[in-house]
Amino acid sequence: MSGHAHGVTPNELLAVMGSRELKDNTTVFAGVGAPMLASGLAQRMHAPLLTMVIEGGIVGPKWKPGSLPISTNEMRAAYRAQMLPGITDAFLLAQRGFLDVGFIGGAQIDRYGNLNTSAIGGSYDKPKVRLPGTGGANDIISLCREVIILTVHEKRRFSDTVDFITSPGWLSGRDARRKSGLLFGGVGRVVTTMGVFGFDPESRQMRLEALHTGVSVDDVKTNTGFDVHVSDTLTTTKPPTDEELEILRMLDPARQFL
Amino acid sequence: MTISRREYDFQAARHRLEGKAKSAGEKLTTIDDAVARVKNGDHVTFGGCLFSRTPLALVRALLRRRPTGLSISRNLMCYEGEWCMVAGAVDKIVTSWMGIGLPWGLSKIHREYVESGRVPMEEWSHLALGLRFRAAAMGVPFLPSLTMMGSSLVDVGGSKIIDCPYTGEKLLAVPALFPDVALLHVHRADRFGNCQIDGYPHMDADIARAAATVLVTAEEIVSEEEIRLHPDRTVIPGFAVDALVHVPYGSYPHECYGLYDADPDHFSEYVDGINRHGAAGVQAYLDRYVYGPPTHVEYLSLFGETALADAGRRGRELVS
Numbered sequence: 001m002s003g004h005a006h007g008v009t010p011n012e013l014l015a016v017m018g019s020r021e022l023k024d025n026t027t028v029f030a031g032v033g034a035p036m037l038a039s040g041l042a043q044r045m046h047a048p049l050l051t052m053v054i055e056g057g058i059v060g061p062k063w064k065p066g067s068l069p070i071s072t073n074e075m076r077a078a079y080r081a082q083m084l085p086g087i088t089d090a091f092l093l094a095q096r097g098f099l100d101v102g103f104i105g106g107a108q109i110d111r112y113g114n115l116n117t118s119a120i121g122g123s124y125d126k127p128k129v130r131l132p133g134t135g136g137a138n139d140i141i142s143l144c145r146e147v148i149i150l151t152v153h154e155k156r157r158f159s160d161t162v163d164f165i166t167s168p169g170w171l172s173g174r175d176a177r178r179k180s181g182l183l184f185g186g187v188g189r190v191v192t193t194m195g196v197f198g199f200d201p202e203s204r205q206m207r208l209e210a211l212h213t214g215v216s217v218d219d220v221k222t223n224t225g226f227d228v229h230v231s232d233t234l235t236t237t238k239p240p241t242d243e244e245l246e247i248l249r250m251l252d253p254a255r256q257f258l
Numbered sequence: 259m260t261i262s263r264r265e266y267d268f269q270a271a272r273h274r275l276e277g278k279a280k281s282a283g284e285k286l287t288t289i290d291d292a293v294a295r296v297k298n299g300d301h302v303t304f305g306g307c308l309f310s311r312t313p314l315a316l317v318r319a320l321l322r323r324r325p326t327g328l329s330i331s332r333n334l335m336c337y338e339g340e341w342c343m344v345a346g347a348v349d350k351i352v353t354s355w356m357g358i359g360l361p362w363g364l365s366k367i368h369r370e371y372v373e374s375g376r377v378p379m380e381e382w383s384h385l386a387l388g389l390r391f392r393a394a395a396m397g398v399p400f401l402p403s404l405t406m407m408g409s410s411l412v413d414v415g416g417s418k419i420i421d422c423p424y425t426g427e428k429l430l431a432v433p434a435l436f437p438d439v440a441l442l443h444v445h446r447a448d449r450f451g452n453c454q455i456d457g458y459p460h461m462d463a464d465i466a467r468a469a470a471t472v473l474v475t476a477e478e479i480v481s482e483e484e485i486r487l488h489p490d491r492t493v494i495p496g497f498a499v500d501a502l503v504h505v506p507y508g509s510y511p512h513e514c515y516g517l518y519d520a521d522p523d524h525f526s527e528y529v530d531g532i533n534r535h536g537a538a539g540v541q542a543y544l545d546r547y548v549y550g551p552p553t554h555v556e557y558l559s560l561f562g563e564t565a566l567a568d569a570g571r572r573g574r575e576l577v578s
């Protein structure tokens with residue numbers, strides 16, 4: 001599959017592309033794996049004044065390279081933090097409007113950016129596959145100013161419909177999200193291992209805005225379970241640079257998440 | 259599976275608390291005496307979060323009594339939830355997420371028990387569950403929130419959306435959760451149950467105020483004077499605590515902030531047992547680690563002094 005050129009792994013690609021979405025002087029709600037690497041990379045590249053808030057009730061950690069957390073609720077996630085307000089209060093910072101960006105992923109995603117991390121197939125009470133659940137994903141997508149979805153691009157993930165809306169994107173499109181009571185935020189970008197999607201401002205349907213080097217629109221269509229709309233101004237992303245990859249590999253030398 | 263009235267009945271919870279002694283006196287007791295306060299059918303909330311400051315010594319002592327019909331809740335449920343499933347102790351699990359973490363993948367036990375309909379999982383967003391405890395800690399039946407609306411979680415939990423009486427906007431009315439019993443593990447307490455927690459507080463202080471009965475294990479029992487020298491560090495007042503037990507390494511092999519790190523190799527061993535034997539792997543684990551050791555010291559000896567010392571060294575390094 002594309003994106004592996006020059007020995008770049010899917011998570012390296014996601015972390016690099018995710019990091020480029022983050023701006024300086026902002027805040028990000030970041031989970032473990034690619035989101036944390038994206039945030040750590042952005043801080044070292046172009047966003048030194050970016051603050052991370054972590055689900056375990058942690059504000060402004062300075063994670064130790066080579067000692068990355070495997071959970072958002074462990075000491076590595078809190079290493080050299082500026083504040084430990086507790087879980088409920090960390091999320092309430094987002095509800096108040098302090099969080100600019102949130103990163104999440106999901107097992108299933110539809111064209112409106114709705115995500116399922118709860119249950120696939122069967123009924124909710126007796127599902128075919130019970131997934132771990134929302135954790136903080138629902139809160140992040142409900143409360144941050146903008147959510148960026150980071151995910152591997154697979155047909156089974158990019159589904160025509162999601163079996164359960166764990167994390168509401170634009171719901172059924174247009175003003176459905178606002179009407180449901182979610183007055184703020186929304187999904188801004190879906191960064192995948194094939195390209196970057198935005199959303200049509202009217203219909204709120206996902207729209208392919210950039211391809212990664214070596215990926216074609218047909219590749220994306222073949223790997224997506226719904227009709228792919230393509231932006232009139234489709235571009236190609238700049239491949240991960242040596243500097244970006246070096247920083248990622250310095251942060252995670254054992255390649256626990258890369 | 260939806261919320262039951264007794265979870266958010268703030269008047270009943272208030273009367274229950276008013277009818278209870280709120281003593282400034284001695285709380286120290288044995289762990290068996292502490293968990294004898296849990297009745298079959300109770301709603302029991304575990305403090306900590308995932309594999310951090312989990313009250314594992316209390317959970318083990320509770321399971322040794324072979325309870326049945328419990329509802330258990332925890333914001334992020336680690337494998338202690340699986341123990342309760344396999345032990346036949348629970349009828350309902352309330353959480354936002356269940357598993358150990360990314361490296362261990364989906365929990366096979368969680369899947370088996372929920373997919374077969376044997377133990378329903380009532381799912382709330384992480385904040386919503388935190389607000390359920392906070393509403394109860396505040397003594398009110400619900401708290402308004404902007405989270406979870408528009409999602410399928412609203413329907414499965416049975417929560418309600420209300421119109422704001424001031425602005426007319428929609429708000430999620432997150433129902434209070436008043437547990438019957440809270441199991442908590444803290445860094446230190448005096449013998450009267452005044453508890454202090456280091457590092458991230460998780461939801462323990464809210465849970466202690468929300469529950470009708472509060473059972474605490476502490477890494478260290480300190481003098482009354484030491485608590486009075488740093489009262490700003492006290493997060494649970496002694497009069498809210500029913501029983502206190504001195505249990506060093508009381509959440510091991512889960513972590514306790516600044517004192518000891520978690521033991522992920524042990525988690526892998528546990529998951530290996532499940533991969534090879536399914537629920538029987540958990541049963542074997544329970545026999546070895548939960549039902550087997552007659553004392554906490556004998557439990558710790560299953561891990562060995564080197565592992566404990568190593569976890570302590572890592573734990574101290576991570577806060578220095």
